[in-house]
């Protein structure tokens with residue numbers, strides 16, 4: 255049975271809410287947790303063993319990311335998926351990007367499967383597919399991401415959409431189940447392709 259560790263980015267409350275939409279107040283930590291729980295549900299239904307790095311709004315008490323990678327490594331997870339929302343301080347950036355650790359062939363494959371599923375299945379209300387910002391290479395020491403370079407197994411970080419963009423924010427608020435299904439399908443595509 256494949257062990258999949260899902261990491262809902264950030265934590266609620268005052269710990270580390272992540273990015274926040276200034277108009278609606280939607281918080282990255284809350285969206286990440288809600289989507290991650292749904293991903294866990296769908297992967298469990300697909301026969302995976304699943305563990306979350308946090309299950310509550312305000313977990314973990316530490317913002318030390320080694321806490322999260324430690325859960326995956328101690329458990330000897332087969333895959334690690336960190337779930338986030340993107341944000342910038344201007345309005346127009348939008349879309350999905352999925353990151354993997356430079357040099358990880360399987361991380362890159364998993365990222366591509368998840369990215370494809372999200373692009374295929376998430377649409378704006380006018381029928382356009384969500385913008386495809388591509389699969390991205392995180393190079394340790396350059397633009398590395400801690401949770402990708404400190405996990406023993408193939409790992410990806412999904413930036414589902416921009417919480418700072420009006421259209422994307424609506425998707426993050428209203429289409430959490432669709433994001434979760436897409437991420438879970440990306441994982442099962444990967445597992446079938448391995």
Ligand SMILES: [Zn+2]
Pocket residue numbers: 263264272273282338339
């Ligand atoms: Zn984040």
